[in-house]
Amino acid sequence: MSHPCNASSPFDHPKADVILRSSDNVDFRVFKLFLSLASPFFETLFELPQPSEEKTENWEMKDGLAVVPISEDSRTLDALLRFCYPCTLTENPSLDHFKDVVNVLEAAKKYSLDEIENTICQALFNPKILEVDSLRCFAIARRARLRDQTLMAAKYSLREPLIPEWFDEIGLVTSADLLALLTYHQKCGSALKKLHLNYSWIKQHYQNRTSGSWLLGQTTTGHGCNCPKSTTVQLFGCYCVLWWQEFMVATFEALKDKPCADTIHKMIEKTVEEVRRRNCSTCCSNVAIAMPEFTTLFAKHVDELVSEVELPLRY
Numbered sequence: 001m002s003h004p005c006n007a008s009s010p011f012d013h014p015k016a017d018v019i020l021r022s023s024d025n026v027d028f029r030v031f032k033l034f035l036s037l038a039s040p041f042f043e044t045l046f047e048l049p050q051p052s053e054e055k056t057e058n059w060e061m062k063d064g065l066a067v068v069p070i071s072e073d074s075r076t077l078d079a080l081l082r083f084c085y086p087c088t089l090t091e092n093p094s095l096d097h098f099k100d101v102v103n104v105l106e107a108a109k110k111y112s113l114d115e116i117e118n119t120i121c122q123a124l125f126n127p128k129i130l131e132v133d134s135l136r137c138f139a140i141a142r143r144a145r146l147r148d149q150t151l152m153a154a155k156y157s158l159r160e161p162l163i164p165e166w167f168d169e170i171g172l173v174t175s176a177d178l179l180a181l182l183t184y185h186q187k188c189g190s191a192l193k194k195l196h197l198n199y200s201w202i203k204q205h206y207q208n209r210t211s212g213s214w215l216l217g218q219t220t221t222g223h224g225c226n227c228p229k230s231t232t233v234q235l236f237g238c239y240c241v242l243w244w245q246e247f248m249v250a251t252f253e254a255l256k257d258k259p260c261a262d263t264i265h266k267m268i269e270k271t272v273e274e275v276r277r278r279n280c281s282t283c284c285s286n287v288a289i290a291m292p293e294f295t296t297l298f299a300k301h302v303d304e305l306v307s308e309v310e311l312p313l314r315y
């Protein structure tokens, strides 16, 4: 084995009272107190008879300090120790790489660093990261056996197509877990069909022809516009405006692949643009007023149905 090298500041302190040696042979000079306060694992470890007190051949000594071998590599150990140390001495590490997060999370669990585990999770499982990297978060959360975070990431993964693109951490997920995720995704897609088959949720919300007039291509006083009307879909005893029917068909088609509120927002944005291009003053002013409310209503029902679907994973 090559000669151990020393870690950089603040893990090179001359007054440190123990040395942790990483698997890649880097010596971290640290203070037992900081680690004991952060982790019951270290507290117990440091309470064991130390080689200075009781000569044991199993413990290596260096500069008069016990050397404790650690199975994590220096990159992981460095991040872990930065979390343990007070913020006046070092800031928490920035975990920009998903692989680092996995290693540090696993180490935090192993050393019973509960508080640190929570901090790492909060950093990773925030909406900004979940919106773009839900599947990577799912893989990490599942591997770390973090139930709530796994469920949260699975929900965000509904923004991805049913058959997702390859992602870096796909190897961390077992095929059983991936199948569970795909099944969940598909079930969410199927659960939303009932909103298309039965528009009672729309009727209940608008109650009558006046408040739902925009769906019929009418003003609130009942004047119809010239936009083509549906020949099949009726609400409040009138045929709906055709662009709205087409919007619903296209949205439910998109929801099959991405069953989440985000899909609705995207489809509605597109539709509002299309309606503006139609040059119908009635529909134009109707959508400006009615679409935000309709978006909220639609998204609420989608969220409700999706939250009823269980992710078939065992813990």
Ligand SMILES: [Zn+2]
Binding pocket: 217, 225, 226, 227, 241, 280, 281, 282, 283, 284
């Ligand atoms: Zn119109």
